[in-house]
Amino acid sequence: MAWAVFFSLLLTHSAGTGKSEMGTAHFLDGYPKARCLDGSPAVYYMSKGSGAGEKKYMIFHEGGGWCSHGLACYRRSNKRLGSSVNDSETMDMSVADHIKFSRNPQQNPLMYDWNHIFVRYCDGGFYAGDRAEPVTVFGKKLYSWGKHITEALFIDIAGLESSTDVVLGGCSAGAMHIYAHLDALKKLVPGNARVVGLADSGFFLDEEWITPRLNGAVYAHEGESLLPPQCLSDYAGRAGMCLLGPVAMKYLQTPIFALQSRFDGARHKNVPACTDDICTQAYITKFAASIASSFEKNKGGYFLDSCQHHCFYAQWQALPARPLDDISGLTPLQAFASWYGGGESQYSQAAVVECAECCNGTLPIQ
Numbered sequence: 001m002a003w004a005v006f007f008s009l010l011l012t013h014s015a016g017t018g019k020s021e022m023g024t025a026h027f028l029d030g031y032p033k034a035r036c037l038d039g040s041p042a043v044y045y046m047s048k049g050s051g052a053g054e055k056k057y058m059i060f061h062e063g064g065g066w067c068s069h070g071l072a073c074y075r076r077s078n079k080r081l082g083s084s085v086n087d088s089e090t091m092d093m094s095v096a097d098h099i100k101f102s103r104n105p106q107q108n109p110l111m112y113d114w115n116h117i118f119v120r121y122c123d124g125g126f127y128a129g130d131r132a133e134p135v136t137v138f139g140k141k142l143y144s145w146g147k148h149i150t151e152a153l154f155i156d157i158a159g160l161e162s163s164t165d166v167v168l169g170g171c172s173a174g175a176m177h178i179y180a181h182l183d184a185l186k187k188l189v190p191g192n193a194r195v196v197g198l199a200d201s202g203f204f205l206d207e208e209w210i211t212p213r214l215n216g217a218v219y220a221h222e223g224e225s226l227l228p229p230q231c232l233s234d235y236a237g238r239a240g241m242c243l244l245g246p247v248a249m250k251y252l253q254t255p256i257f258a259l260q261s262r263f264d265g266a267r268h269k270n271v272p273a274c275t276d277d278i279c280t281q282a283y284i285t286k287f288a289a290s291i292a293s294s295f296e297k298n299k300g301g302y303f304l305d306s307c308q309h310h311c312f313y314a315q316w317q318a319l320p321a322r323p324l325d326d327i328s329g330l331t332p333l334q335a336f337a338s339w340y341g342g343g344e345s346q347y348s349q350a351a352v353v354e355c356a357e358c359c360n361g362t363l364p365i366q
């Protein structure tokens with residue numbers, strides 16, 4: 001009920017929105033080591049906030065897997081996720097694939113008027129690589145300098161030193177970066193802002209399809225230094241474990257809010273053996289229990305839904321953004337706003353997975 005009041009206040013307050021959502025490119029070419037895999041300058045896009053949102057920042061990290069050996073990194077360096085050569089001067093933030101950039105206060109009640117930043121993922125190593133020298137593959141120099149991109153980013157963003165609120169977000173590999181590195185990132189944010197994480201679709205269990213590949217990625221990029229020191233010592237030689245949600249959450253001090261499907265599309269795609277209902281339901285039960293126990297100790301919160309997806313893409317921009325929490329009827333970003341304001345920390349859509357209606361909003365709210 002309190003929420004409904006808050007909500008109508010927001011709607012009244014927002015009369016006359018319809019601001020541009022065009023983001024402007026900021027190439028980090030003034031920082032010699034802030035380079036993509038192929039050596040091109042790293043880049044982020046920014047759309048300025050307004051009114052009460054002027055001193056608040058949502059810094060969102062693009063996802064897109066990772067590479068962990070020479071050939072894969074070479075291939076990646078010839079594409080968008082390893083290079084900024086084809087990045088244009090502007091980007092429409094509203095189609096940057098996430099409703100988190102929405103300037104509509106009903107869709108995005110917390111952050112609709114904030115500064116929105118979309119960090120392009122071009123290093124291939126979870127924004128954390130710190131290899132001293134480039135590696136030459138097929139005659140091409142490949143750089144693992146993600147950590148330098150991260151450091152340059154927080155220096156470069158205009159006005160960040162006088163910010164009051166900073167949400168560090170990401171999807172998929174961008175969300176794994178947040179789970180694993182949030183405490184280190186918080187130290188890099190200048191000033192005294194309140195800092196929280198917003199991790200979309202980046203919580204993965206320790207399974208054979210993912211963990212060995214993560215170990216490979218951390219060591220290939222020499223990407224240990226943003227990880228919690230205690231995690232590195234507890235998992236010596238297996239630092240990739242520290243990128244997994246259930247492990248990262250054991251060390252994380254900074255509050256984090258998760259948006260997560262019970263049956264993440266990326267996981268499902270990579271584990272084709274788990275196609276029957278018994279296997280699926282067993283996995284879902286295990287997954288939900290892991291999320292619940294992981295978030296017990298952190299002052300965080302989460303929104304768990306039952307549709308099979310990976311990240312919250314733009315097709316869910318239609319109002320109300322879906323799916324909805326069973327009890328409060330809140331959408332994921334409304335739930336995030338409520339949690340941020342001191343509200344409930346656990347939200348869930350508890351339908352049987354895989355629930356097609358959950359994704360398109362036709363499931364009645366109980």
Ligand SMILES: *[C@@H]1O[C@H](CO)[C@@H](O)[C@H](O)[C@H]1NC(C)=O
Pocket residue numbers: 077078079080083084085086
């Ligand atoms: C850049 O665009 C050109 C032309 O479409 C394409 O051939 C090239 O592969 C692209 N490079 C990268 C790194 O995306």
Ligand SMILES: *[C@@H]1O[C@H](CO)[C@@H](O)[C@H](O)[C@H]1NC(C)=O
Pocket residue numbers: 356357360362
């Ligand atoms: C939503 O999904 C269900 C199940 O696939 C389908 O029957 C229904 O037509 C869909 N509704 C809309 C509005 O897309």
